[in-house]
Amino acid sequence: MSIKPIEFENGVCRMIDQRLLPAQEVWLDYRDYRSVAEAIQTMVVRGAPAIGVAAAFGAAFAAAEIEAEDFAMFESQFEECCAVLAATRPTAVNLFWALxxxxxxxxxxxxxxxxxLRQVLLDEALTIAEDDDQINRTMGAHGQVLFPDKANILTHCNAGALATGGYGTALGVIRAAVEAGKQIEVFADETRPFWQGARLTAWELMQDDIPVTVICDNMAGYLMQQGRVDAVIVGADRITANGDVANKIGTYTVAVLAKEHGIPFYVAAPMSTIDLSLTDGSQIPIEERDPREVTHCGDTQLAPDGVKVYNPAFDVTPSHLVTAIITERGVVQGDYLNGLKALAQ
Incomplete structure (x- = not known):
């Protein structure tokens, strides 16, 4: 995948507007931390690792704006700027990790x-962005061995190059399997209400000539019942110490269906997504988003005026439904509490 969702050149951070894909490929330029915060909040950029990369550049922009007589004054202002960036989205831990x-x-x-100091911080943001691509490729190499030589893989949301600094987490494992010569076909859940699967995953895979079929979210169980799904792989926005996984809303449903049908359910995420400070998924803050995302598709209204809407952006899949967690440091299966802790050391 040649495209990266975030680029930096000549003092400008450029991001592809993921709200407009696949119909339009529009790049937006950012030069200050407030506009980067808005880009994260409004989902110009999305996906936990990509949010972390964007936040790092936002922090570098903040440092460039600060005028201070000593480090104590700089640090105080820098903390305030980082707090603005941190307030954008509460669930994806990569945001807080990067800051x-x-x-x-x-x-x-x-x-x-x-x-x-400003230059050192900019260099660090560039390193975070560059490292993410290599982390994903290493993760892909670890994970692809879990797939058979010929497989139909179901994925939910978008955990590809667009959600990272490049290559992807869940889609990175799929890409690595294809590069290893395996015959992989993908079913992409549409992923309501923001359509990340239908819009972004399908677009990415088509760019790479990887066979992909979009299905409605409520079709996954039927495909599993028909024996047409060999494995499920998703990304994550936060993984707790016991292996509970927060990911895009609807992931838990897919995991329950996979368990019922005896299908392996894999999670691919970098170590920066693992939050050992939380013991289990009940402690993960779940973002609730604008009701309009549910009641409208673009400018087209789908639901009656005034109807109540509940729009959590994420759900939590308990660890007993997870077959394996794939990271750049290796694969953990079974005893997540000790396995994840060992990887983090």
Whole structure:
């Protein structure tokens, strides 16, 4: 996949507007942290790893705006700017991971002059972006061995290049399997209400000539019943210490269906998505989004005026439904509490 959702050149962070894909490929330019925060909030950029990359560039932009006489003054203002970025979306832990990393780098280099400190922070944001692509490729190599030589794979939401710094998590494993010579066909859930599967996953896979078929979210069980799904793989926005997984709403339903039909359910996510500070999924904050995402498709109204709407953006899949968690450091199966802790050391 040649496209990356976030690029940086000549002081400008460019992001592809994922709200407009696949109908339009529009790139937007960002030069300050407030506009980056808005891009994250409004889902110009989405997907946990990509949000982390965007936030890192936002923090670098914030540092470039700060005028301070000493590090204490700089740190205070930098914390305030990072808080604005952190307030955009509560569920994806990569956002907070990236901001904490930027704050740690600032503190570690507090003796530098302000211009040099700004450059160090920009370099760190670039490193976060560059590392993400390699992390995903390593994850793909670890995960693709779990697929048979010929398989129909179901995925939910978009965990591809568009959701990361490049290559993808769940779709990265699929890409790696194809590159290894395996015959892979993909079923992409449409993923209501934002249509990430129908719009983004299908578009990505078609760019790479990987066979893909879009299905409505409520068709997954029927396909499994017909024996047409060999494995499920999804990404994640946060994984707790016991292996519970927060991912796009509807993931839990797919996991229950996979368990009922004896189909392996895999999760692919970088170590930055694993939050060992939370013991289980009940502690994960679940974002609720604008009701209009449910009542409308674009400008077309689908539901009656004034109807009540509940629009959680994520759900939590308990670890007992997860066959394996794939990371850049290896694959964990079964004992997630000790397995994830061991990978993190």
């Amino acid at each position: 904490d990393r930027m704050k740690s780098v600032a503190k570690a280099n507090q003796k530098l002059s302000l211009p040099d």
